[in-house]
Amino acid sequence: MSATKQQKSAKDVPYELIYWPGIPGRGEFIRLALEEGGADYTDTAHTGKGMDETLVQIDGKNIGDDNNPPPLAPPILRHGDLLISQTPNILLYLGPRLGLVPPAEGEDGDPDAIYRINALTLTALDGLSNEVHDCHHPIASSLYYEDQKEESLRKSRDFVKNRLPKFLGYFERVLTGKASGDGPWLYGGRLTYADLVLFQVVDGVKFAFPKAMSAAQTSGKYVLVFRLYDAVKTRPKIKEYLASKRRQSYSQGIYRYYPELDLTETDTPQPVQ
Amino acid sequence: MSATKQQKSAKDVPYELIYWPGIPGRGEFIRLALEEGGADYTDTAHTGKGMDETLVQIDGKNIGDDNNPPPLAPPILRHGDLLISQTPNILLYLGPRLGLVPPAEGEDGDPDAIYRINALTLTALDGLSNEVHDCHHPIASSLYYEDQKEESLRKSRDFVKNRLPKFLGYFERVLTGKASGDGPWLYGGRLTYADLVLFQVVDGVKFAFPKAMSAAQTSGKYVLVFRLYDAVKTRPKIKEYLASKRRQSYSQGIYRYYPELDLTETDTPQPVQ
Incomplete structure (x- = not known):
């Protein structure tokens, strides 16, 4: 069998x-x-x-x-x-x-690595993918954004003020810690799929909340997160992929750009028209 | 090393x-x-x-x-x-x-089982744990429920009407399918940790939305889901645990009971006072 x-x-x-x-x-x-x-x-x-x-x-x-x-x-x-x-x-x-985690077996085998990488992946997806989706669909994914605009504004305000700094700050700490090893990566001094995930969520949030992400970058608080972002983006295969037609544009998916939700941490939200 | x-x-x-x-x-x-x-x-x-x-x-x-x-x-x-x-x-x-998945190796080894069980687990946690939390905190987990009551009512109405049937119906299909094997379990004819997860989310949703879950049970649409629930609940170790002081009561966690959110599929929500 x-x-x-x-x-x-x-x-x-x-x-x-x-x-x-x-x-x-x-x-x-x-x-x-x-x-x-x-x-x-x-x-x-x-x-x-x-x-x-x-x-x-x-x-x-x-x-x-x-x-x-x-x-x-x-x-x-x-x-x-x-x-x-x-x-x-x-x-x-x-x-x-695909060689995107350290080998579990062998001389330098790290059988626990997969659980650490999976945790980092789950955390990035929770905070910077699922929660970002909920910023434009806080009530129901079956409803249009237009039917939950007020709630989206409230949710986005909380996201930009509380959640985004929480998650960016978390990954900055991970990258500061010893377990991340040398170099720009999240775990063990080598690229893993968690790095690709962090790249993609940062890229998506940059699209959806450009003002907040620009402020985050210039704040200097998340230097290592943005270093990782650049390090992934310039890897030869990723660079080739991102320039190809296989890379689709953001539109009406998880990461959407609505000018009225493009807040900064200090914005007072305006009433929805 | x-x-x-x-x-x-x-x-x-x-x-x-x-x-x-x-x-x-x-x-x-x-x-x-x-x-x-x-x-x-x-x-x-x-x-x-x-x-x-x-x-x-x-x-x-x-x-x-x-x-x-x-x-x-x-x-x-x-x-x-x-x-x-x-x-x-x-x-x-x-x-x-803990022996809660089929062995990956050996004569009858099923190395792919863990990925199927993990997918079932992630789906149950997404739909019947995370979404249920969001029913009382749709805007921000940093705010009190009292500061997002109207949004909670809207979200809960969608949950009871659309999401709950979607997820219960999904697990009923899983349990109908051949991959679930014989007996009450989700995968491979034996208890796995995905069954424990499904038990717990059903138990929690029964606490938070008793009317909707009672209606779901009497509808006869989810016979296999409730059979699994009973099968887990009556396993000797689980039964002993549930009766012990180690099992804590639901209170202000993921699963909360608010009478005003205890809707049925056909309820028209009342305006929040």
Whole structure:
């Protein structure tokens, strides 16, 4: 049975990312890992089938297959017979396979590394991805932004004033700590997928809250966070990817730009018209 | 170095859960795993040091130690020299050690199981824990509920009408699918920590939204979800735990009961006084 399972999820086939077309969204965290890892992969965002394939997977009648439970939402990764969802979970799977975590075994093996990297990833996604989405959809993702504008303004004000400094300050502390090792990275003195995640959330928040992020950068409080951001951005494979057509523009996804939400820490919010 | 690391995170010491006293909170997911796994563990909620130890860990000046980045928030698990945070991450670590996932290796080894179980866990925590917290704190966790009552009512109405059926329906589909195997469990015909998580979120939502959950149960749409709930609740170790003083009452944590938010799917919300 072991042999069969090994064969079923054989790792000599390309990775398939199943995600909506038209936005970087949560798929982007997966793409950055695949790109930096030099993986052979397909991406439904660019095949013309992104909408259909995603809808089939998340259909309210899908009960999965013999081995895989159904996914609730994209991003979804298919690899051979394995089909999994949830951004940090997909990264957990890809990390060791793409060399984006320290090896668990061997002379210098660090079997606990994956749990530290996963924690950093979950924290970055919680605070600077999920909470940013909630800034424009604090009441219900089923409603339009226009139907929750007042609440969005209140939420965004709290985000810029309290949450953004909390999370940027947290990652600055992580980068100051010894466990981050030498160099610009979050853990162990080498690039891991947590760094790619931090890059992407910072990039997204820069798009959504340019004023607050500009103030954060010039404050000098988060020098190491912005150093990491630059270090990821200039890695050869990432640089090539970001300049390519595979990198989609921000639009109506997690990271959205609404001028009325583009607050600074000291702004007094204006009443919504 | 490998030997040193093995020694450092030696697994022959008790687990230490660091969490606030006074609420089950996110610590409860960890406790259920430790209890069902028959682990030797300590819990700061019961040592009188829960507040102090948690505050030290999440202090804005903590930069972690030589090997561990600082945690942003509890629950935190210490095991030898390893210190990790984030609920699903701690469960990921404990799962294989406590026999709460299928073995990855050996004759019937299922190395992909952990990724499926982790996805189910993340989905349950997203939808039926984090979103439930946001029902009473949709604008800011730094504000009192009383300062965001109107928004809470709007959010709760959406939760009861759209989100709760979505997530309960999702887990009913998972339990219907072949990958769940025989018996009451979510994956592979055996209890995993994802089942403990689903039990706890259902239990919490029953406390916070009793009318909606009673309606969900009598609707007959989620028979398998409630069967799993009962199956976990009556397992000998869990039963003993739930009857013990170690199980704390719900109060001002994730799961709160506010009569004005205790809506049913067909309720028209009343204006907030």
